[in-house]
Amino acid sequence: MFMYEKRLQYPVKIKTPNPKLAKAIITQYGGPHGELGASLRYLSQRFSMPYPEVKAVLTDVGTEELGHLEMVGTIVYQLTRNLTPEQIKAAGFDDYFVDHTTGIYPVAASGESFSANTFSVTGDPLADLHEDLAADATTVKEQPLFSKA
Numbered sequence: 001m002f003m004y005e006k007r008l009q010y011p012v013k014i015k016t017p018n019p020k021l022a023k024a025i026i027t028q029y030g031g032p033h034g035e036l037g038a039s040l041r042y043l044s045q046r047f048s049m050p051y052p053e054v055k056a057v058l059t060d061v062g063t064e065e066l067g068h069l070e071m072v073g074t075i076v077y078q079l080t081r082n083l084t085p086e087q088i089k090a091a092g093f094d095d096y097f098v099d100h101t102t103g104i105y106p107v108a109a110s111g112e113s114f115s116a117n118t119f120s121v122t123g124d125p126l127a128d129l130h131e132d133l134a135a136d137a138t139t140v141k142e143q144p145l146f147s148k149a
Contacts, residue, residue, distance in 0.1 A: 012071060014078035019091035022079035023109055026096075029072045030106020030114035033135065039065035041119040041135065048123040058132075073104040 030036050042062030049055040080093070080102050088097045095111055106114035120131050 009067065010071065012074040012078060014075065017081060017083050017087070018079045019083055019088055019093040022076045023091060023093050023096070025072065025079065026076050026104075026107055027109035029069065029076060029104065031108035031112075032115075032118040034106070034108075034114070035065050035069040035072055036106045036114055037116070037119045038135065039063075039069060040116065041121065041132065044121045045128040045132070048121075049125055049128075051125070054125070054129075061132075076104055077102060 028034050039062050042058045042065060046055045046058035046062065049058060080097075083093075083097075083102075088094050096105070096107065099105070108114075119135065120128070122128055122131075
């Protein structure tokens with residue numbers, strides 16, 4: 001089991017609501033490449049991993065992704081709290097708001113609800129690790145692995 005500290009490692013303190021920004025950021029919560037899918041991917045793939053060291057890494061990474069989910073959810077909530085109906089409509093956040101108000105629901109920026117169809121768990125260690133690398137490639141593209149020097 002995990003030990004949970006009831007505080008964010010990086011506290012989120014947004015003072016000014018911004019529903020337009022929230023609409024874009026919520027995709028990182030429940031969109032096709034968001035934190036919910038990432039955490040489920042790693043935590044589900046770990047069960048069939050035949051190598052204990054890799055199973056441990058998948059568990060750790062999946063747990064870390066849950067922490068990201070908490071941070072993104074906090075950001076979206078703080079960006080959408082205390083909004084007027086006019087602010088909600090002007091930002092295009094009204095469709096979401098009708099169903100969820102300021103609740104944090106896993107959706108993409110397009111409004112598409114989270115689907116487990118956005119990730120794979122095959123039971124084949126090579127296929128699963130290959131997907132993990134591909135899924136996280138968007139975060140490492142910005143950082144070259146090798147210097148050109």
